[in-house]
Amino acid sequence: MAASDKNGTGSGRRPSRSHDDARRSTRTGGSTRRPAGHSAAWAMRSASGQLEELLGRAPESVSAIRRTEEGWEADVEVLELERVPETTSVLGTYHVTLSARGELLAYERTRRYTRGQIDRRR
Secondary structure: OOHHHHHOOOOOOOOOHHHHHHHHHHHOOOOOOOOOOOOHHHHHHHHHHHHHHHHOOOEEEEEEEEEOOOEEEEEEEEEEEOOOOHHHOEEEEEEEEEEOOOOEEEEEEEEEEEOOOOOOOO
């Protein structure tokens, strides 16, 4: 079977994006809109960016994220004191609360530790 017959355009070219969207819309019940709300990745970026703005330090990572009825909660790891060797650098864990629109409502440092420290089993 020729390439033009496989993709249904008759021209040998890939179907246009709108053609793909129309086919996808038909298969999914007619809706091509993105679901309401934001993704966890979006909430992670929002929490990190706003915390950086307030603290003046760039977050290292987001170690936890969860959706709540009011929005999002995240635990963000921030380098607070850089030392040599790196394993002695001091980090802080900040618990951040975001509204459903991504506005930072509250934050609190919940832990302070050295980079080389390992949590004990509970």
